[in-house]
Amino acid sequence: MRIGLAANSSRIFVSYLFMALGTIVFLFPLVWLLATSFMSPNENPFSVPPHLIPKPVTLSNYVETFKNYSFGRYLWNSFYIAVVSVVLNIVITLMTAYPLARMKFRGRRVVMGLIIATLVLPGEGTLVPRYLLTQHLHLINTYWGIIIPGMFSAFSVFLLYQSFDTISKELDESARIDGAGDMRIFIQILTPLVGPTLAALAIMGFLGSWDSFLWPLIVLNNSNLYTAPLGLDYFFGTFGASWSVAAAASVLVAAPVVIVFLAMQRWFVNGVAGAFKG
Numbered sequence: 001m002r003i004g005l006a007a008n009s010s011r012i013f014v015s016y017l018f019m020a021l022g023t024i025v026f027l028f029p030l031v032w033l034l035a036t037s038f039m040s041p042n043e044n045p046f047s048v049p050p051h052l053i054p055k056p057v058t059l060s061n062y063v064e065t066f067k068n069y070s071f072g073r074y075l076w077n078s079f080y081i082a083v084v085s086v087v088l089n090i091v092i093t094l095m096t097a098y099p100l101a102r103m104k105f106r107g108r109r110v111v112m113g114l115i116i117a118t119l120v121l122p123g124e125g126t127l128v129p130r131y132l133l134t135q136h137l138h139l140i141n142t143y144w145g146i147i148i149p150g151m152f153s154a155f156s157v158f159l160l161y162q163s164f165d166t167i168s169k170e171l172d173e174s175a176r177i178d179g180a181g182d183m184r185i186f187i188q189i190l191t192p193l194v195g196p197t198l199a200a201l202a203i204m205g206f207l208g209s210w211d212s213f214l215w216p217l218i219v220l221n222n223s224n225l226y227t228a229p230l231g232l233d234y235f236f237g238t239f240g241a242s243w244s245v246a247a248a249a250s251v252l253v254a255a256p257v258v259i260v261f262l263a264m265q266r267w268f269v270n271g272v273a274g275a276f277k278g
Helices: 002-037 060-068 071-102 108-120 123-136 143-150 154-165 170-177 182-193 195-211 214-219 228-238 243-275
Strands: none
Touching (some): 060 071, 060 243, 071 143, 071 154, 071 182, 071 195, 071 228, 108 154, 123 214, 143 214, 170 182, 182 195, 195 228, 195 243
């Protein structure tokens, strides 16, 4: 028995050792980037062995990104586009998924099947028609040129459809007996029950919009409208800034994504799991 316990303890120790090594390998580039962003321009971030404690610690790199490179504008553009995109996506997704999941009408399964079928289409395959439509609507070089093509998400509809479908239909019948109409059932009764899924969709929508690069690159030519990832690429391609300033700009772009996910990861996990329970 002691031999078995010793073997089990050894396996646990080896597992924790590999997880610790994996964590170090994963976190080191992030820690190095953060440390570099606080270094003075005179320090060498590529020294061997690397030093992760700046001497001295300075905030001048962050000040320079806002003062000389318009990064505040890029961050605001990304934030505005992400928030508006998330709100519109949730509203449209709710209005699409609810009738498909809770109402009976001819052809609803066909409609749902067509929506799911669009999931197999690669995003790159729709770039040309999306661009032509955006150009025809005179939305090139506008916020709405980025927002409108992303308002509808087939995956969001599918996830919310699954969430609505897990709720007992008896709840609708009980509400109708009490005199509630479809709109009241939809807004006051069922929508709060799928709150965790809506939170997960909001998180995914925000992260997806914030990280989007290709579509804004195609639609925008005006640097004043650039999003944060596009501004970062413009920063690297145009300005000859030091590595410490470049690291500060990279941290500013990555920080909102990390903060949002870490703060709301419990909602994300619960929302996705809740959509497929039952």
